[in-house]
Amino acid sequence: MEDLEKHLQHFVAVAVLHEWNEVTKCRAFPLSLVGQAQQWFTELPSGCVRSFEQLKKGFLEAFDALISKKKSAMYLMSLQQRPNESLKRYIERFRVATQEVRDLPIRLVASALLNGTAYAPLRRSLAFFEPDSMAELFA
Structure with a gap:
Protein backbone atom coordinates (compact mmCIF):
# COMPACT_ATOMS: atom_id res chain seq x y z
CA MET A 1 0.00 0.00 0.00
CA GLU A 2 1.21 3.51 -0.71
CA ASP A 3 2.88 5.50 2.03
CA LEU A 4 -0.21 7.11 3.53
CA GLU A 5 1.68 9.59 5.67
CA LYS A 6 3.50 10.98 2.62
CA HIS A 7 0.20 11.10 0.73
CA LEU A 8 -1.32 13.17 3.52
CA GLN A 9 1.70 15.50 3.66
CA HIS A 10 1.50 15.99 -0.11
CA PHE A 11 -2.22 16.73 0.08
CA VAL A 12 -1.69 19.31 2.85
CA ALA A 13 1.10 20.95 0.83
CA VAL A 14 -1.21 21.26 -2.20
CA ALA A 15 -3.97 22.67 0.00
CA VAL A 16 -1.63 25.29 1.46
CA LEU A 17 -0.28 26.18 -1.98
CA HIS A 18 -3.80 26.74 -3.32
CA GLU A 19 -4.96 28.41 -0.08
CA TRP A 20 -7.90 26.03 0.31
CA ASN A 21 -10.28 26.70 3.19
CA GLU A 22 -11.52 24.01 5.61
CA VAL A 23 -14.54 23.08 3.50
CA THR A 24 -12.50 22.70 0.32
CA LYS A 25 -9.89 20.56 2.09
CA CYS A 26 -12.57 18.31 3.56
CA ARG A 27 -14.26 17.89 0.17
CA ALA A 28 -11.04 17.44 -1.83
CA PHE A 29 -9.26 15.01 0.49
CA PRO A 30 -11.51 11.99 -0.21
CA LEU A 31 -11.01 12.53 -3.94
CA SER A 32 -7.29 11.87 -3.44
CA LEU A 33 -7.84 8.52 -1.72
CA VAL A 34 -7.76 5.06 -3.28
CA GLY A 35 -8.35 1.50 -2.11
CA GLN A 36 -8.77 0.89 1.60
CA ALA A 37 -8.34 4.58 2.39
CA GLN A 38 -11.20 5.53 0.09
CA GLN A 39 -13.36 2.76 1.55
CA TRP A 40 -12.58 4.02 5.08
CA PHE A 41 -13.82 7.48 4.12
CA THR A 42 -17.01 6.27 2.45
CA GLU A 43 -17.87 4.31 5.61
CA LEU A 44 -17.68 7.40 7.84
CA PRO A 45 -21.09 8.41 9.20
CA SER A 46 -22.63 11.30 7.29
CA GLY A 47 -21.96 14.67 8.91
CA CYS A 48 -19.33 13.39 11.34
CA VAL A 49 -16.48 15.49 9.91
CA ARG A 50 -16.39 18.95 11.48
CA SER A 51 -12.89 20.08 10.41
CA PHE A 52 -9.95 19.03 8.30
CA GLU A 53 -7.86 18.53 11.46
CA GLN A 54 -10.48 16.07 12.73
CA LEU A 55 -10.50 14.30 9.35
CA LYS A 56 -6.70 14.16 9.28
CA LYS A 57 -6.54 12.82 12.85
CA GLY A 58 -9.15 10.14 12.11
CA PHE A 59 -7.32 9.13 8.95
CA LEU A 60 -3.98 8.78 10.75
CA GLU A 61 -5.58 6.81 13.60
CA ALA A 62 -7.40 4.48 11.21
CA PHE A 63 -4.21 3.65 9.30
CA ASP A 64 -1.67 3.92 12.10
CA ALA A 65 -0.51 0.32 11.61
CA LEU A 66 0.19 0.96 7.91
CA ILE A 67 2.13 4.19 8.39
CA SER A 68 5.84 3.54 8.48
CA LYS A 69 7.38 4.44 11.81
CA LYS A 70 10.60 6.38 11.86
CA LYS A 71 13.22 5.26 14.32
CA SER A 72 15.81 7.29 16.15
CA ALA A 73 19.41 7.38 15.00
Missing part, protein backbone atom coordinates in the same frame (compact mmCIF):
# COMPACT_ATOMS: atom_id res chain seq x y z
CA MET A 74 20.37 5.33 18.06
CA TYR A 75 18.50 2.39 16.52
CA LEU A 76 21.42 1.96 14.12
CA MET A 77 23.78 1.44 17.05
CA SER A 78 21.84 -1.69 17.98
CA LEU A 79 22.43 -3.36 14.61
CA GLN A 80 25.07 -6.07 14.77
CA GLN A 81 26.42 -8.38 12.12
CA ARG A 82 24.96 -11.77 12.96
CA PRO A 83 27.09 -14.89 13.31
CA ASN A 84 27.46 -16.49 9.87
CA GLU A 85 25.93 -13.40 8.19
CA SER A 86 27.89 -12.34 5.16
CA LEU A 87 29.30 -8.84 5.06
CA LYS A 88 27.21 -8.15 1.95
CA ARG A 89 23.98 -9.18 3.70
CA TYR A 90 24.85 -7.14 6.81
CA ILE A 91 25.55 -4.04 4.70
CA GLU A 92 22.25 -4.52 2.82
CA ARG A 93 20.35 -4.87 6.11
CA PHE A 94 22.15 -1.86 7.56
CA ARG A 95 21.43 0.27 4.47
CA VAL A 96 17.72 -0.55 4.67
CA ALA A 97 17.73 0.39 8.35
CA THR A 98 19.23 3.80 7.58
CA GLN A 99 16.15 4.56 5.48
CA GLU A 100 13.99 4.17 8.60
CA VAL A 101 15.79 6.93 10.51
CA ARG A 102 15.07 10.66 10.35
CA ASP A 103 17.73 13.37 10.34
CA LEU A 104 20.64 11.00 10.04
CA PRO A 105 24.14 12.46 10.51
CA ILE A 106 26.63 10.64 8.29
CA ARG A 107 29.22 10.36 11.07
CA LEU A 108 26.71 8.55 13.28
CA VAL A 109 25.96 6.12 10.43
CA ALA A 110 29.67 5.42 9.96
CA SER A 111 30.11 4.90 13.71
CA ALA A 112 27.14 2.55 13.88
CA LEU A 113 28.42 0.55 10.92
CA LEU A 114 31.86 0.34 12.53
CA ASN A 115 30.31 -0.72 15.83
CA GLY A 116 28.11 -3.39 14.26
CA THR A 117 30.42 -5.25 11.92
CA ALA A 118 32.60 -8.17 12.89
CA TYR A 119 34.63 -7.90 9.67
CA ALA A 120 38.05 -6.59 10.79
CA PRO A 121 39.14 -5.03 7.45
CA LEU A 122 35.92 -3.00 7.33
CA ARG A 123 36.38 -1.93 10.95
CA ARG A 124 39.92 -0.72 10.20
CA SER A 125 38.78 1.08 7.06
CA LEU A 126 35.94 2.85 8.84
CA ALA A 127 38.21 3.83 11.73
CA PHE A 128 40.41 5.87 9.37
CA PHE A 129 37.86 7.03 6.79
CA GLU A 130 35.34 9.86 7.27
CA PRO A 131 32.73 9.74 4.50
CA ASP A 132 30.98 12.93 3.40
CA SER A 133 27.80 11.20 2.22
CA MET A 134 25.84 7.98 2.46
CA ALA A 135 26.78 7.15 -1.14
CA GLU A 136 30.47 7.50 -0.27
CA LEU A 137 30.09 5.38 2.86
CA PHE A 138 28.36 2.52 1.07
CA ALA A 139 30.66 2.67 -1.96
Whole structure:
Protein backbone atom coordinates (compact mmCIF):
# COMPACT_ATOMS: atom_id res chain seq x y z
CA MET A 1 0.00 0.00 0.00
CA GLU A 2 1.21 3.51 -0.71
CA ASP A 3 2.88 5.50 2.03
CA LEU A 4 -0.21 7.11 3.53
CA GLU A 5 1.68 9.59 5.67
CA LYS A 6 3.50 10.98 2.62
CA HIS A 7 0.20 11.10 0.73
CA LEU A 8 -1.32 13.17 3.52
CA GLN A 9 1.70 15.50 3.66
CA HIS A 10 1.50 15.99 -0.11
CA PHE A 11 -2.22 16.73 0.08
CA VAL A 12 -1.69 19.31 2.85
CA ALA A 13 1.10 20.95 0.83
CA VAL A 14 -1.21 21.26 -2.20
CA ALA A 15 -3.97 22.67 0.00
CA VAL A 16 -1.63 25.29 1.46
CA LEU A 17 -0.28 26.18 -1.98
CA HIS A 18 -3.80 26.74 -3.32
CA GLU A 19 -4.96 28.41 -0.08
CA TRP A 20 -7.90 26.03 0.31
CA ASN A 21 -10.28 26.70 3.19
CA GLU A 22 -11.52 24.01 5.61
CA VAL A 23 -14.54 23.08 3.50
CA THR A 24 -12.50 22.70 0.32
CA LYS A 25 -9.89 20.56 2.09
CA CYS A 26 -12.57 18.31 3.56
CA ARG A 27 -14.26 17.89 0.17
CA ALA A 28 -11.04 17.44 -1.83
CA PHE A 29 -9.26 15.01 0.49
CA PRO A 30 -11.51 11.99 -0.21
CA LEU A 31 -11.01 12.53 -3.94
CA SER A 32 -7.29 11.87 -3.44
CA LEU A 33 -7.84 8.52 -1.72
CA VAL A 34 -7.76 5.06 -3.28
CA GLY A 35 -8.35 1.50 -2.11
CA GLN A 36 -8.77 0.89 1.60
CA ALA A 37 -8.34 4.58 2.39
CA GLN A 38 -11.20 5.53 0.09
CA GLN A 39 -13.36 2.76 1.55
CA TRP A 40 -12.58 4.02 5.08
CA PHE A 41 -13.82 7.48 4.12
CA THR A 42 -17.01 6.27 2.45
CA GLU A 43 -17.87 4.31 5.61
CA LEU A 44 -17.68 7.40 7.84
CA PRO A 45 -21.09 8.41 9.20
CA SER A 46 -22.63 11.30 7.29
CA GLY A 47 -21.96 14.67 8.91
CA CYS A 48 -19.33 13.39 11.34
CA VAL A 49 -16.48 15.49 9.91
CA ARG A 50 -16.39 18.95 11.48
CA SER A 51 -12.89 20.08 10.41
CA PHE A 52 -9.95 19.03 8.30
CA GLU A 53 -7.86 18.53 11.46
CA GLN A 54 -10.48 16.07 12.73
CA LEU A 55 -10.50 14.30 9.35
CA LYS A 56 -6.70 14.16 9.28
CA LYS A 57 -6.54 12.82 12.85
CA GLY A 58 -9.15 10.14 12.11
CA PHE A 59 -7.32 9.13 8.95
CA LEU A 60 -3.98 8.78 10.75
CA GLU A 61 -5.58 6.81 13.60
CA ALA A 62 -7.40 4.48 11.21
CA PHE A 63 -4.21 3.65 9.30
CA ASP A 64 -1.67 3.92 12.10
CA ALA A 65 -0.51 0.32 11.61
CA LEU A 66 0.19 0.96 7.91
CA ILE A 67 2.13 4.19 8.39
CA SER A 68 5.84 3.54 8.48
CA LYS A 69 7.38 4.44 11.81
CA LYS A 70 10.60 6.38 11.86
CA LYS A 71 13.22 5.26 14.32
CA SER A 72 15.81 7.29 16.15
CA ALA A 73 19.41 7.38 15.00
CA MET A 74 20.37 5.33 18.06
CA TYR A 75 18.50 2.39 16.52
CA LEU A 76 21.42 1.96 14.12
CA MET A 77 23.78 1.44 17.05
CA SER A 78 21.84 -1.69 17.98
CA LEU A 79 22.43 -3.36 14.61
CA GLN A 80 25.07 -6.07 14.77
CA GLN A 81 26.42 -8.38 12.12
CA ARG A 82 24.96 -11.77 12.96
CA PRO A 83 27.09 -14.89 13.31
CA ASN A 84 27.46 -16.49 9.87
CA GLU A 85 25.93 -13.40 8.19
CA SER A 86 27.89 -12.34 5.16
CA LEU A 87 29.30 -8.84 5.06
CA LYS A 88 27.21 -8.15 1.95
CA ARG A 89 23.98 -9.18 3.70
CA TYR A 90 24.85 -7.14 6.81
CA ILE A 91 25.55 -4.04 4.70
CA GLU A 92 22.25 -4.52 2.82
CA ARG A 93 20.35 -4.87 6.11
CA PHE A 94 22.15 -1.86 7.56
CA ARG A 95 21.43 0.27 4.47
CA VAL A 96 17.72 -0.55 4.67
CA ALA A 97 17.73 0.39 8.35
CA THR A 98 19.23 3.80 7.58
CA GLN A 99 16.15 4.56 5.48
CA GLU A 100 13.99 4.17 8.60
CA VAL A 101 15.79 6.93 10.51
CA ARG A 102 15.07 10.66 10.35
CA ASP A 103 17.73 13.37 10.34
CA LEU A 104 20.64 11.00 10.04
CA PRO A 105 24.14 12.46 10.51
CA ILE A 106 26.63 10.64 8.29
CA ARG A 107 29.22 10.36 11.07
CA LEU A 108 26.71 8.55 13.28
CA VAL A 109 25.96 6.12 10.43
CA ALA A 110 29.67 5.42 9.96
CA SER A 111 30.11 4.90 13.71
CA ALA A 112 27.14 2.55 13.88
CA LEU A 113 28.42 0.55 10.92
CA LEU A 114 31.86 0.34 12.53
CA ASN A 115 30.31 -0.72 15.83
CA GLY A 116 28.11 -3.39 14.26
CA THR A 117 30.42 -5.25 11.92
CA ALA A 118 32.60 -8.17 12.89
CA TYR A 119 34.63 -7.90 9.67
CA ALA A 120 38.05 -6.59 10.79
CA PRO A 121 39.14 -5.03 7.45
CA LEU A 122 35.92 -3.00 7.33
CA ARG A 123 36.38 -1.93 10.95
CA ARG A 124 39.92 -0.72 10.20
CA SER A 125 38.78 1.08 7.06
CA LEU A 126 35.94 2.85 8.84
CA ALA A 127 38.21 3.83 11.73
CA PHE A 128 40.41 5.87 9.37
CA PHE A 129 37.86 7.03 6.79
CA GLU A 130 35.34 9.86 7.27
CA PRO A 131 32.73 9.74 4.50
CA ASP A 132 30.98 12.93 3.40
CA SER A 133 27.80 11.20 2.22
CA MET A 134 25.84 7.98 2.46
CA ALA A 135 26.78 7.15 -1.14
CA GLU A 136 30.47 7.50 -0.27
CA LEU A 137 30.09 5.38 2.86
CA PHE A 138 28.36 2.52 1.07
CA ALA A 139 30.66 2.67 -1.96
